[in-house]
Amino acid sequence: MVRLLKRLAAVSLVSLLGACAGGAPESMSRLDTVKERGELQCGVSGKLPGFSFLRTDGSYDGIDVDICRAVAAVVLGDSSAVDYRQLSAPERFTALRSGEIDLLSRNTTATLSRDSEGGNGLTFAPVVFYDGQGLMVRADSGIATMEDLEGRTVCVGSGTTTERNLSDAFLAAGVNYNALKFQEKDQVASAYLQGRCESITSDRSGLASMRSGFDDPSAHRILNAVLSKEPLAPATVAGDPRWSDAVRWTIYGLIAAEEFGITSANIQAMVNAAAADPNQAAMRRFLGVDGGLGTKLGLPDDFVVRAVSAVGNYGEIYDRHLGPGSDVPIPRDLNSGYRDGGLHYAPPFN
Amino acid sequence: MPVSTSNPGADHVSRRTTRNLPPGPTPWRSWLLQGLFGLLLLALIGLLLSNLQVNLLRTGQGLGFGWLVQPAGFELSEHWLPYLPGDSYAWALLVGFVNSLRVVGLGLVASTLVGVVAGSASFSTNLLLRQLAFGYVAMVRNVPLLLQLLFWYFVVFLGLSSTPQVWLGGLLSLSNQGVEVLGQRWSVEFGALLAGLTLFTGAYIAEVVRGGITSVPRGQWEAARSLGLGDNVKALRLVVLPQALPAILPGLASQYINLAKNSTLAIAVGYADIYAVSDTTITQTGRAIEGFLVLLLSFLLLDLLISGLMQLLNRMVLRRR
Incomplete structure (x- = not known):
């Protein structure tokens, strides 16, 4: 009931704020607001190890x-000038649209209706993690494919499109199953661990992250079957191109840095080398030695240097949180760069 | 006859109390006041409706119920009516409503039994029984229902062994795969929800029953004893309880309605009640306001049904007197 009430309150709040925001000048971008404030308000989940987790x-x-x-x-x-806001799945879009946060970086699937003005009215940044809905079972259960789940029970959480994806996929495969739905992730996990259901479904990253919290993570296996496409991307509110572009090219910068072989460790050397060598034209533009690309976005010219120095390139970020040595190891697969058979590909910095 | 204490539900009593009220304001003044109040109420409703309309227009979606006939596309863990994911949202909601009716219906009967027994036991001459009744009420009333439900589901029912344990000569069979009562198979989710709701509401009903019995003058107990009904249970059943009934029934009705409303906590233990179904429906369709309206209407229907039945019962009891 609390969740429904929250949703109702959120709906009325949005309309109220919408009415108030009507008089504000249109030209003011979020980018200026953030600069003025001196702090970025960023919406995260806070409950998903590897993605956003409160230590x-x-x-x-x-x-x-x-x-x-x-x-x-x-x-x-x-x-470190970030004010994190923990948001639940139903709260996230309202928080963004009402202006409570500047940026939503909370394992959110980019979809048509979330992007469109008639839907949630968001603008999605480049995909940060290519995910898909998966199924987790006990390693000793002998279940290896979706067909093995015939007549079994699958536990599922509410608040996302997981239930419908599950039904669609099993219907298409002609497999009969029983879905047991809970409101909270913790309840889904408890029911699965207590043996009420043979399998548990969620985004594959979510499953890996949930598994890392179990007593014996190796006793659970994520099946190869992928039930849906879940491209997880940060989002900003629609109709603010300057702010959206700043976020978009920051993320492309992280991806392109990996393509260029630039890491947080060697970036200063790369900048020095590029500054000394006029033949490295592409590198000089990318690192802001010349070209003024950053200025076009309303950002400092060395914005890529700032980003990579702070957090590393995309590959470094991935390895730190989801790599083999991390708490939530997820194979890179689709999340490799395009040269390694993955999907990450940054447009040229020209 | 017992002294009639607080009894707002019985209409003949309220009429009697009205007559005893001091003379009110002159008729024209009372009409004016009532008219003003009515106007205010209408204005408030009008304001809320226009607000809703304006907000819906602003978000670009008018009030619409076309989604009700679209396929729901999700599975329900248990259903009394036949159901497939290809069925419409409307049908899914109806299936959820029937699931709610089922747990509420059984809960009403079971919690009444528990409540009457526990309420009567607090008048027992047996100290242990009396203390047990008080202890039960105190414990159950002071722990939030959600916590109790989670306890029943995750600790008690899922903690059972997977091989059925048979109780009461085969009448009750328990395992973490399901519950069998009198040959009826229930899921553990249903079992946990029913157990939690029954014991929780039972504690409140016990207090209502205790209050009703206390309202019967002590003389009635003594009179029963002097008539040869020395047995306490007999005196309670034949003399005291029938007189306590008019005081118990109205309180009972509100406990029943509480039970119906509390049944929405079903989603915490994985039972597919109307709230759980509408939760998924709202998520998938994005039609929050329409979903709420459906939910509101179904609970209005459920509560009216319960209070209608209780009124009928009330009238029957009063006529017998």
Whole structure:
């Protein structure tokens, strides 16, 4: 009931704020607001290890968090000038549209209706993590494919499109199953661990992250079957191109840095080398030695240097939070650069 | 006859109390006041409606119910009516409503039994029984219902062994795969929800029953004893309880309605009630306001049904006197 009430309150709040915001000047971009404030308000989940997680010392950690930090480093010159807001799935879009946060970096799937003005009215930044809905089972259950789940029970959480994806995929495969729905992620996990259901479904990253919290993570396996496409991307409110572009090219900068082989460790050497060698034209533009690309965006020319110095390139960010040595190891697969068979590809910095 | 204490539900009593009220304001003044109040109420409703309309227009979506006939596309863990994911949202909501009716209906009967027994037990001459009844009420009333439901589901029911344990000569069979009562198979989700709601509401009903019995003058107990009904249980059943009934029934009705409303906590233990279904429906369609309206209407229907039944019962009891 609380969640429904919150939703209702949120709906009325949005309309109220919409009415008030009507008189504000149109030309004011969020980019200026953030600069003026000196702090980036970033919406995160805070409950998903590897993506955004509140550590015991009170700091936030994860791939989504690093996007916030990179944007803060670029816009404000200080990656720690971020005010994190923990948001639940139903709250997130309202928080963004009402202006409570500047940037939503919270494992959010980019979809048509969320992007469109008639829907949630967001503008999505480049995809930060290519995900898909998956199924997790006990390793000793002998279940290896979706067909093995015939007649079994699958536990699922509410508040996302997970339920419908599950139904669509099993219907298409002709597999009969039983879905048991809970409101909270914790309840889904408890029911699964207590043996009420043979399998549990969520985004594959979410499953990996949930598994890392179990007593014996190795006793659970994520099936190869992928039930849906879930491109997770940060989002800003629609109709503010200057702000959206600043966020978009900050993320492309992280991806392109990996393509160029620039890391947080060698970036200063790269900048010095490019400054000394006029033949490295592309590198000089990218690192802001010349070209004024940053200025076109309303950012400092060395914005890529600021971002990479603060959080590393995309590959470094990934390895830190989701790499083999991390708490939530997820194979890079689709999330590799395009040269390694993945989907990450930055447009040219020209 | 017992002294009639607080009894707002019984209409003949309220009429009697009205007559005892001091003379009110002159008729024209009372009409004016009532008219003003009515106007204010209308204005408030009008304001809320126009606000809703304006907000809906601003977000670009008018009030519409076309989504009700679209396929729901989600599975329900249990259903009394036949249901497939290809069925419409309207049908899914109806299936959820029937699921709610089922747990509320059984909960009403079971919590009444528990409540009457616990309420009567607090008048027992047996100290242990009396203390047990008080202890039960105190414990259950002071722990939030959600916590109790989670306890029943995750600790008690899912903690059962997977091989069925048979109780009461085969009448009750328990395992973490399901519950069987009198040959009826229930899911553990339903079992946990029913157990939690029954014990919670039962504690409140016990207090209502205790209050009703206390309202019967002590003389009635003594009179019963002097008539040869030395047995306390017999005196309670034949003399005291029938006289306490008019005081108990109105309080009972509000406890029943509470039970119906509390049943929305079903989603915490994975039971597909109307609230759980509308939650998914609202998420998938984005039609929050329409979804709320459907939810509001179904609970209005459920509560009117319960209070209608209770009124009928009330009238029957009063006629018998």
